[in-house]
Amino acid sequence: MSKPNPTDRLYSKDHEWILDRGDGTALVGITDYAQEMLTDIVFVELPPIGKKVAAGEPLAVVESVKSVSDVYSPAGGEVIAVNTALENAPELVNRDAFGEGWIARLKLADARELKTLLDAAAYDALILEEKH
Amino acid sequence: MKKTPLYDRHAARNAKMIDFGGWAMPVQYTSVIEEHRTTRARASVFDICHMGEIEVKGPQALDLLQFALTRDLAGQKTGQVKLSALLNDRGGIIDDLTVYKMDRDFYMLVTNAATRESDFQRVRSILEEKKFDASLTDVSDRTGKLDLQGPLSEAILQTLTPDDLKTLRFYWFIPSQVAGIPAVISRSGYTGEDGFEIYAAADKIGAIWDSLMDAGVKQGMKPAGLGARDTLRLESGMMLNGQDITGETCPLEVPYAWLVDWNKDFAGKPALAAIRERGIRKKLAGFEMTGRGIARHGYPVSKDGREIGYVTSGTFSPTLNKAIGLAFIDAENAEPDSEIAIGIRDAASGAKIVQLPFYKRQK
Numbered sequence: 001m002s003k004p005n006p007t008d009r010l011y012s013k014d015h016e017w018i019l020d021r022g023d024g025t026a027l028v029g030i031t032d033y034a035q036e037m038l039t040d041i042v043f044v045e046l047p048p049i050g051k052k053v054a055a056g057e058p059l060a061v062v063e064s065v066k067s068v069s070d071v072y073s074p075a076g077g078e079v080i081a082v083n084t085a086l087e088n089a090p091e092l093v094n095r096d097a098f099g100e101g102w103i104a105r106l107k108l109a110d111a112r113e114l115k116t117l118l119d120a121a122a123y124d125a126l127i128l129e130e131k132h
Numbered sequence: 133m134k135k136t137p138l139y140d141r142h143a144a145r146n147a148k149m150i151d152f153g154g155w156a157m158p159v160q161y162t163s164v165i166e167e168h169r170t171t172r173a174r175a176s177v178f179d180i181c182h183m184g185e186i187e188v189k190g191p192q193a194l195d196l197l198q199f200a201l202t203r204d205l206a207g208q209k210t211g212q213v214k215l216s217a218l219l220n221d222r223g224g225i226i227d228d229l230t231v232y233k234m235d236r237d238f239y240m241l242v243t244n245a246a247t248r249e250s251d252f253q254r255v256r257s258i259l260e261e262k263k264f265d266a267s268l269t270d271v272s273d274r275t276g277k278l279d280l281q282g283p284l285s286e287a288i289l290q291t292l293t294p295d296d297l298k299t300l301r302f303y304w305f306i307p308s309q310v311a312g313i314p315a316v317i318s319r320s321g322y323t324g325e326d327g328f329e330i331y332a333a334a335d336k337i338g339a340i341w342d343s344l345m346d347a348g349v350k351q352g353m354k355p356a357g358l359g360a361r362d363t364l365r366l367e368s369g370m371m372l373n374g375q376d377i378t379g380e381t382c383p384l385e386v387p388y389a390w391l392v393d394w395n396k397d398f399a400g401k402p403a404l405a406a407i408r409e410r411g412i413r414k415k416l417a418g419f420e421m422t423g424r425g426i427a428r429h430g431y432p433v434s435k436d437g438r439e440i441g442y443v444t445s446g447t448f449s450p451t452l453n454k455a456i457g458l459a460f461i462d463a464e465n466a467e468p469d470s471e472i473a474i475g476i477r478d479a480a481s482g483a484k485i486v487q488l489p490f491y492k493r494q495k
């Protein structure tokens with residue numbers, strides 16, 4: 001079973017989360033449901049610092065034994081930090097997708113973009129729908 | 133999609149199902165890595181009911197197979213399994229299949245799932261053209277198959293069969309029983325571990341599956357899906373038909389030259405002889421990543437900025453903890469230790485050619 005989706009952050013339909021730090025930056029990762037679908041994450045390709053992305057554009061790549069999946073940025077911005085721990089321990093995404101498995105930190109281009117994303121309750125509903 | 137007789141058992145375990153050549157097959161039950169490691173350390177059971185079985189019978193059954201297949205089967209004994217290749221007229225591989233000599237004038241061909249029909253057509257057209265006194269029957273639908281693989285396989289299966297498995301050698305089989313059900317037990321497999329391939333009537337294979345699950349639970353045996361089957365076979369340097377090998381691949385370009393016996397006639401030989409005469413231009417070689425990333429099927433291979441081939445299989449090896457793969461490469465660059473680069477998305481990442489297999493079990 002997936003871990004509950006924390007209410008302190010917002011979600012995309014592509015199963016990424018974004019946590020607004022309130023200082024114009026936000027952390028991005030994939031949800032626990034996403035890591036559970038992928039299972040066995042063995043490689044994460046992190047974006048270069050300074051990379052600029054628009055909302056919905058590929059930000060990173062996560063690979064399981066069998067699959068290669070893009071991680072889309074839930075919001076536009078510039079990459080100001082990446083979780084380098086994932087270079088040697090990609091399984092952190094499996095173990096703690098909402099915490100230690102974060103992928104990148106963005107300097108948000110426009111915090112208003114976040115309003116289009118799902119809150120935890122709406123994301124719960126989306127997962128429920130996908131499971132059926 | 134076609135379902136195997138074990139479909140409901142996979143569903144009950146919440147296996148993740150995929151379409152594999154038109155079959156709904158379990159790709160994993162819990163995790164590919166876990167299932168892979170269980171197979172290497174203990175034992176796993178795989179549903180292989182999707183593979184094809186063709187019976188060849190008659191006074192000229194051997195003559196037919198001698199002409200249809202590349203391997204010389206003259207010395208094959210009853211109870212022996214031989215891997216062979218079935219070629220098209222261009223010398224390309226239609227299938228790599230195993231030949232079971234069930235009895236005098238009675239053979240069973242075990243084919244890949246996706247090539248079952250083309251194998252049957254090919255052998256039948258040879259039979260008709262050469263007018264051999266033999267008959268062919270596709271018995272795939274009434275035949276079930278399970279693979280029990282891993283170091284504890286013998287101990288587990290021995291509790292369910294009256295025959296002494298210790299005396300059953302690698303690539304030999306016996307008509308036997310599993311849990312009281314008539315079954316063919318073959319000491320063979322596709323994982324690089326000790327293990328067995330078990331054949332029984334399709335409507336009885338579920339009962340064998342259940343008995344194996346009960347018998348193996350104490351030893352930590354579990355079911356494993358096609359995901360682990362793929363990483364296990366790749367670590368062991370074995371090729372996957374349809375992915376590493378296609379109808380355009382000849383046995384001389386891949387580690388299958390040993391399947392070709394030149395001292396006899398066989399379908400596809402003239403074309404293959406011409407290829408041999410001309411020389412092989414590309415070779416299937418094993419590589420491991422020295423740079424970052426995981427090579428995948430279709431990724432380009434280069435050397436000094438020049439494209440020299442492409443990846444046919446690539447994955448993360450759970451046993452070796454590194455990314456490995458097979459690639460078709462210009463023959464001159466396919467020697468071990470040759471440094472190559474794999475194009476992964478926008479970047480080139482380092483890799484080097486290594487000797488196959490990547491993994492060999494300790495005996």
